[in-house]
Amino acid sequence: MKKKIKKVNAAILIIGNEILSGRTQDKNIIFLTNWLNLKCGISVNEVRIIPDDEKVIIKNILYLSKKFNYVFTTGGIGPTHDDITAQSISKAFKVKYEFHKEAYAILEKYYGKNKFNDGRKKMAKMPRGAKLIYNPSSAAPGFITKNVLSLPGVPSILNSMIENCKIYLIKGTKTYSKTINLYTVESNISKKLGEIQKKYKRYVEIGSYPFFRLGKIGVAVVTRSVSQNKLKSVDNELFKLIKIKKIQILKI
């Protein structure tokens, strides 16, 4: 029996002037893409980095949430004036921006009644109907509104929350990937590689990436597919090519 392939995709929306200004190196894209691909079988089809600007956030939320199965936002859910993700999503989906009872209770308990000031209370305000993504490291929860999951920008906190997203996600068919590192240059294999890609167009995605390691030039050939059999067939073709061209393999 043929296994049915379930394609599930997502977009990532990084909200933050600090990334666009070059002040901060983003670390969330690589973490989220790996987690979604490897742990959930969800392929990330687009990433956008946008400023802390309400109109821009609304436009992107509406576009991406319609186009992809899930949207992951990072950043803008803290206590300061530049944290405007929650109210922007509320406006995008035309729902009230209001205190989430459970989030309020969690934060009040975490800070204690006396220290639960306005800034901290702000972190309990969410789009009406949002469900919580629990935060084991600093209490303030993320939330999901329709198919949009909102996480904080601080990588260590985001990482600690990621498993709590799982209950809201439908898993897709896992994509298998294989990398063969060769001591050659791209132009030496580009023609044949193109032919192999053409032959397996429907099943396997072949990528070719030059690298420089320990003073040597090489090419990483990366194959990706939901079918392990097709991946094996492409492998065989690659090994034929490697043999004919007498290319040295660095690592598989």
Place this chain on the structure above:
Amino acid sequence: MKKKIKKVNAAILIIGNEILSGRTQDKNIIFLTNWLNLKCGISVNEVRIIPDDEKVIIKNILYLSKKFNYVFTTGGIGPTHDDITAQSISKAFKVKYEFHKEAYAILEKYYGKNKFNDGRKKMAKMPRGAKLIYNPSSAAPGFITKNVLSLPGVPSILNSMIENCKIYLIKGTKTYSKTINLYTVESNISKKLGEIQKKYKRYVEIGSYPFFRLGKIGVAVVTRSVSQNKLKSVDNELFKLIKIKKIQILKI
């Protein structure tokens, strides 16, 4: 006399399945955003990461090139089948995809007539009318088509070419930035910070970013403006706030 402010902006379009799959950590965004902001006075207003897919590339090129002063693409200009940036841009702008005479001559000289195979020749094919961005490290040039500058994906090569982009760019007014690192939590200063931001809304952008360093929690307050005077005024307000709240400064 009042200095006239010239706003110039750009978008970055990262083309590459290897970033979306989580295989590769992007290093070009932080490099380009810093270079554009600091060296050229050009603010980066949006970044997108998209797959090696012709239709998607065309759509994004047309949208971003219309919306922003410049678009920088990275990736997809090598010799293999998955390098489709040049032909996609040709299609987007409805111009011929053909050999660029000078690029052809450069590559032929670099590789030698005998080793100038089809894969290498492919790197001389560009949209008609494109101008070259010279490549001091591996010969294969980047190119500019209308307001779209196309660079390679390998960070070391991209970095070596960046100064050769300058002749095609109009500089904007420099944005000044200042960071004050404080030993406090965001919610302690969020209210007052919001008031200061409101007062200087038109001139200064204030960002607030929590950090964890050496086991201590802190907040980096980042101010950005084209006016050094306005930046100073905000500074004074911040120092008043720091004094009142008795906050310890870690670093300015």
